[in-house]
Amino acid sequence: MSIYSIPYIVLGVLLFISFVFTVKQQTAAVIERFGKFQSIRHSGFQLKIPLIDRIAGRLSLKIQQLDVIVETKTLDDVFVRLKVSVQYRVLSEKVYDAFYKLDYPHDQITSYVFDVVRAEVPKMKLDDVFVKKDDIALAVKAELNDAMLDYGFDIIKTLVTDIDPDPQVKEAMNRINAADREKTAAQYEGDAARILIVEKAKAEAESKRLQGQGIADQRREIARGLEESVLVLNKVGINSQEASALIVVTQHYDTLQSIGQHTNSNLILMPNSPQAGSNMLNEMLASFTASNQIGEAMKEAKEKKNKE
Template sequence: MTFLYVILFIVAVLIFLGIFTVKQQTAIIVERFGKYHSTRSSGLQIKIPVVDKIAGKVSLKIQQLDVLVETKTKDDVFIKIKVSVQYQVIKDQVYDAFYKLDNPYTQITSYVFDVVRAEVPKLRLDDVFEKKDDIAIAVRNEVQEAMNTYGYDIIKTLVTDIDPDEQVKHAMNRINASEREKIAAQYEGDAQRILIVEKARAEAESKRLQGQGIADQRREIAKGLLESVDVLNGVGISSQEASALIVVTQHYDTLQAIGEKSGSKLVLLPNSPTAASEMLNTMVTSFTAAQELNNDNNNKKGS
């Protein structure tokens, strides 16, 4: 009976040692007597204890390797470029990935260095920023071709960071600031020019309207004087006498307007109590003499 228990115990131990599980997105390499035997996928698996041995496991997940490369551009600027490589073991080539390549990280890093240092020196610093996607594509194509042989698939490559030398960054910032200040000055100059032009246009329009107003005012004054002369003619006063009377009336109106302004320093000459009377007599005499002279000239032409 004791022997039976021993046998059962040994069988249980062997079963325990021969059963193992494989996680999702993982492949297990099983060797038999040191030689590759099989590749086991996820789930419950069985191996022969002592005879079979788990040599290692390979992750089938997408992995990322960040590579920092220092290189020089065409215009002799030293920069650091960070390239992120996303790769995955090809499910049907787990054997190649496990046995053909000892360290995939070092291999991918070497290819990234080689491509970046071949592509970036062809470009100027500004072009590196603009063509970073082209650099990433060049890296992917080169690494993809090389790593497929070892059972690796390059999913994507990204240039995630471009870091120039610190002094270069300061210089670029100064250049950008100067460009922005230049553009701002141009906009300010354009704004000032527009303000000056609009102000000149406004002043010209104001002068035009002012002149039009003065012309309208004088036109209305002339109409008023004409109407006044017509009224005076209607009561038997001649045009010459009416004109003289209107002038005298305006003279008194002017004196009244000046007197209504307190503190006025305007002096009207001549200014005497008999000024208006003398002005009226002078104007009537002048009109009469002019009329007589005109009549004599007409008589001479008629004779």
């Protein structure tokens, strides 16, 4: 190979390189010849005439996403920012329209999103915007499909991905939410406290009932014991009044004995003198005697009145 052949080799390589080209998967290449549309080439190994044909541009056929942030006002005069995500793709059979009919498809899509959102949101209150965000997304998608299909674009899906009210409104909403939760918590606490009071009252009532029943049973047994004691004393010649007085005095001394068994007791039984027992017995006998006399007198007076 002579040195003079090298330029021809280089020129041949350059011509070959300008003669062939490749197109990636999910991509379309637009070929122009002398500035006029010639053809659309899809993925794979492709040929073109050097210096005559040129690649005017390449379009991706993949699904793309455009995020549009729109600020508008709701029906209840609250300013809110919405983030609308538009997923779209170029139709493979309409690459020509997508390449030649629109210079800036992003700007066109953004304009339609603004138009639809600012037409729909002012009809709703702020709470309805959160609830009906899917309706807003469907309205945007319907409008974009009708408008962009003629330009070779297919709208796959639209999503309202963020709703951001004015900071002061957000703070007020948070305060309202917190107040509602505190109100609910207070209601639950009040119900719990009321239940505790009712249950406590029921427990105290049951305790008092059982305590009263216990006292009644205790007094019934005491009365039965006293009755038996009086009967035993009657058998040895002691009448009922004397027997009752004797039992009371006996219980008095039993009580003194019980108190004496507890060294740390602070209870003082009055009267507590040595002659207290005999005094008590005498007083009781005298009271019984007086009571009998009064009863007899009243009985006689009643009989005399009945006779008259």
